[in-house]
Amino acid sequence: MTKSGSITQEMRFRMKSSSEYSQANFAWITSLLLTLLFMFNSYDYGENVFRPFILTAFLAYLFFTLVQSFVTYKLRKDLMRDGSISVWTRRMGWIQLLAIITGNIFIVTAAFHLIRRGKSVEYTFAVYTVLTQLFVIGVSGLNIFKPYVADTFLPAMAVLLLIMVIDLIVLFIVSQYAPAQMLPRWMLIVSVALILTSITGNLFALLLGVTLLGRIRRQGKQKSNFWNDLWERLAPNVTAMSGLFFIVFLFSISICSFYTFDYSVAVENNYSALLQPPSLAYPLGTDDFGRCLFSRIVFGARISLIVGCMSTIIPVLIGGVLGAFSGFYGKHTDNIIMRLLDVLYAIPGILLAIAIIAAFGANSVNLILALSLGSIPTYARTMRASVLYVSTFEFVEAARALGYNNRSIIFKHIIPNSLAPMIIKSTLTIGGAVIATSSLSYLGLGVEPHIPEWGNILKLGSTYLETHSYLAIYPGLAIILLVLSFNFLGDGLRDALDPKLEKA
Numbered sequence: 001m002t003k004s005g006s007i008t009q010e011m012r013f014r015m016k017s018s019s020e021y022s023q024a025n026f027a028w029i030t031s032l033l034l035t036l037l038f039m040f041n042s043y044d045y046g047e048n049v050f051r052p053f054i055l056t057a058f059l060a061y062l063f064f065t066l067v068q069s070f071v072t073y074k075l076r077k078d079l080m081r082d083g084s085i086s087v088w089t090r091r092m093g094w095i096q097l098l099a100i101i102t103g104n105i106f107i108v109t110a111a112f113h114l115i116r117r118g119k120s121v122e123y124t125f126a127v128y129t130v131l132t133q134l135f136v137i138g139v140s141g142l143n144i145f146k147p148y149v150a151d152t153f154l155p156a157m158a159v160l161l162l163i164m165v166i167d168l169i170v171l172f173i174v175s176q177y178a179p180a181q182m183l184p185r186w187m188l189i190v191s192v193a194l195i196l197t198s199i200t201g202n203l204f205a206l207l208l209g210v211t212l213l214g215r216i217r218r219q220g221k222q223k224s225n226f227w228n229d230l231w232e233r234l235a236p237n238v239t240a241m242s243g244l245f246f247i248v249f250l251f252s253i254s255i256c257s258f259y260t261f262d263y264s265v266a267v268e269n270n271y272s273a274l275l276q277p278p279s280l281a282y283p284l285g286t287d288d289f290g291r292c293l294f295s296r297i298v299f300g301a302r303i304s305l306i307v308g309c310m311s312t313i314i315p316v317l318i319g320g321v322l323g324a325f326s327g328f329y330g331k332h333t334d335n336i337i338m339r340l341l342d343v344l345y346a347i348p349g350i351l352l353a354i355a356i357i358a359a360f361g362a363n364s365v366n367l368i369l370a371l372s373l374g375s376i377p378t379y380a381r382t383m384r385a386s387v388l389y390v391s392t393f394e395f396v397e398a399a400r401a402l403g404y405n406n407r408s409i410i411f412k413h414i415i416p417n418s419l420a421p422m423i424i425k426s427t428l429t430i431g432g433a434v435i436a437t438s439s440l441s442y443l444g445l446g447v448e449p450h451i452p453e454w455g456n457i458l459k460l461g462s463t464y465l466e467t468h469s470y471l472a473i474y475p476g477l478a479i480i481l482l483v484l485s486f487n488f489l490g491d492g493l494r495d496a497l498d499p500k501l502e503k504a
Helices: 003-017 019-041 052-081 087-091 093-102 105-115 121-145 153-175 187-200 203-218 226-234 238-260 263-267 293-329 331-345 349-360 364-390 394-401 406-414 416-442 454-464 470-497 499-503
Strands: none
Touching: 019 052, 019 105, 019 238, 052 087, 052 093, 052 105, 087 093, 087 105, 093 105, 105 121, 105 238, 121 153, 121 187, 121 203, 121 226, 121 238, 153 187, 153 203, 153 238, 187 203, 187 238, 203 226, 203 238, 226 470, 238 293, 238 470, 263 293, 293 331, 293 364, 293 406, 293 416, 293 454, 293 470, 331 364, 349 364, 349 416, 364 416, 394 406, 406 416, 416 454, 416 470, 454 470
16 A cells, blocks of 8 residues: 555544544535525525525525534544644534524534533533423424413423523533543432433433433442443444434423423314414414414324334333243244244234224224234344344353353343344334334324324325425424434444444
8 A cells, every 4th residue: 555545544534533523524414405405495486585584594504504514624624634623623613503593403513522522421411411402492482472372381481491501500510521530429419400300301311310320330440331332332423313312302392392382272273274384373384274283293293202112112022022032942932932923923014003903993002002013023033033142152051050040041141131133123113113103194094083193194284285285294304304313323223232343
C-alpha cells in the first residue's frame, strides 16, 4: 500500500470512528430532506398562493440545515487535518442548539454530542430525557389553541414544566462528571427523583436513574458491566437512538395525553368543523365528522403501542419457555413440542388472526391474542437454537456438578444467556405487529371502528385521497415512522449484542 493510500485510509478511519461526525452527517442529510419536504409543501398549487406557516418552517429549517452542513464540513476538516475536533468547532454546537425552536431533533441531538467532549452513557440518557420531555410539552401545548381543553390541562402542563426544570438540572449535573469519575453519594437522591419523574412515560429518565444507581453501586469495583457496555455500544448508533427516541416519545405522549388532551375532541362529532384544513386549532385538520385528526393520532398511538408490544411480549414468553424446554431436554420432549408448533407454524399468521377475530369478534383483547398465537412458533425456534448452543458451555456442566436441578439450570443459567437473539428478534418483528394491527383495523377486523386507532383513521382517510389527502397521509406517516423506529432499534441492538459484529 502506498503512503498516500495509507493516509487516506487513516483519515477515513478517523471520520468513521468519530461519533460526532457520524451524528453531524446524519443530522445534515435528514435535515436537508425535511427542508425539501417543507419547500415542496410551502406553495398551494391549487390556489396559487404560499402557505405562510409552512413557508416560515421551510426558511427556519433551511437556515439550520446550512449551519449544520457547515459544522459537518468543519468536523471533516478538523478530523482530516488534526485527527481531533477543535474547540471552536465544538462551540458551534451552541448555535445548533437553537434549532430546538424548530423541533429538529436530529440537529439538536448532534449539537448536544458536539458540545460535550467526553460523553458518558449517563450524559446521553440525560440529553434524550430533556429532548423527550421538551417534545411532549411542545406537542401537548398545541392544545391551547383549541376551542376548549381538558380540565386537567393547566395543572398537567405545570407538572410537565416542573419535570422539565428537574431534567435540565440533572443534565447540567451529569455533564460535570467524566465517565470514569466518582459520583457523590447525594446523586442517589437525583436517581430516585428521575425514577419518580418517569411516571410520565419518559423511559429515558428511568434508564438514567437506574444507570446512575448502578454506577454509584459499582464505584471502586473493577468489573465489567453488561448494561453499561451495551449502551456504550448502542449510544453512538444514531439511527438506533433516533428510533428509540421516537418510541419513548410516543409512549410518553400516550400517557400524558390522559391529562393534556380532551378525548371528546377525538371521538365526538363536530358538524361545525367538517374537513377543516390544518390550522393552529386543528394542527392536522379534521375528518368528515369534524373530529380533530391530531388528537385522534395521539390517542391512536396508545393502542398501536399496546397491541404491538403485547402481541410481541406474549409469544416471546410462551415461545421462549417452550423453546427452552425443547432445546434442553431434547429427544421426545423436543419432538412433541416442535411438531405441535409446526402445525401452528403451517398456518399463515395473518390468516389465523382473521379466523380468530371472525370467530370471537373484533376487539383489542382478541386482536392481541390473534396476533400472539401465530408468532409463538418462530420465537420457540429461535430460543431452541440458542439453548442448544448455550447448553454446550462449561458453566452448564458446572451447574450440574454442583447439584442444581434442571429447572434451576434452565431459568437461572441457560435462558438468561440465550435472551440476546430473542431481544433482537422481538424489536425487529414488533414493527410487523404494528403493521398487522393497522392492517386488520383497516379491514374492519381489528379495533372497534369508533375507537381512534391508526388503521381505523387510515381507512377513513383513504376515501378522501383526492380531495383531503392529509387524512390518509398523516396516519400513514405515523405507522411508517413507528415501524422504522423499531427496525432501527432492532438493528442497533443486533450490532451491540452480536460479538462477531463487535469484533469486525
